[in-house]
Amino acid sequence: AVRGETDMKIAILSDTHGLLRPAVLEYLKTADAVFHGGDINKPEIVEQLRQYAPLYIVRGNNDRGEWAEAIPHDLTVTLDGVTFAMVHNKKELPADLTGVDVVVFGHSHKYVQEKTGNVLWLNPGSCGPRRFHQEITMMMAELTDGQLRVEKISLPHEVK
Secondary structure, three states: OOOOOOOOEEEEEEEOOOOOOOHHHHHHHOOOOEEOOOOOHHHHHHHHHOOOOOEOOOOOOOOOOHHHOOOEEEEEEOOEEEEEEEEOOOHHHEEEEEEEOOHHHHHHHHOEEEEEEEEEEOOOOOOOOOOOOEEEEEEEEEOOOEEEEEEEEEEOOOOO
8 A cells, every 4th residue: 555645653552551562662663643542650651652653642540640740631632634532531521522533542441443423432452461361452543634544453462
């Protein structure tokens, strides 16, 4: 596929809980923007993510302390005509989503990609330390001429 001028690759991740896996970093290298849905747990991770691409990040319920105060609870950003609303826990979204095309959230560690009305709901799941028997997932999205194509990325987990 020839990459057009307007193609934008967005890495969407959440709930890293202090762990940036090498496999995740490989995806970040190709990203034009990085979204993080919260529960970062360490300021170093924010710094690391910033090295790859412009970072859009929200604070999770585990993000406490002075470093986390600078991170917004929720965020709205428009890229290539598509408006993204970001929040860690989707229960804390404003009721009025007028003008929002995509909601990016985290918290549940469960992968979600579903369209309700005109809004696309995206939860990349967790790509941090594995909990229980949950998949380790993130998303890579491609934004072309205002259309978003989302790909689920399942990461291998180390066998203990």
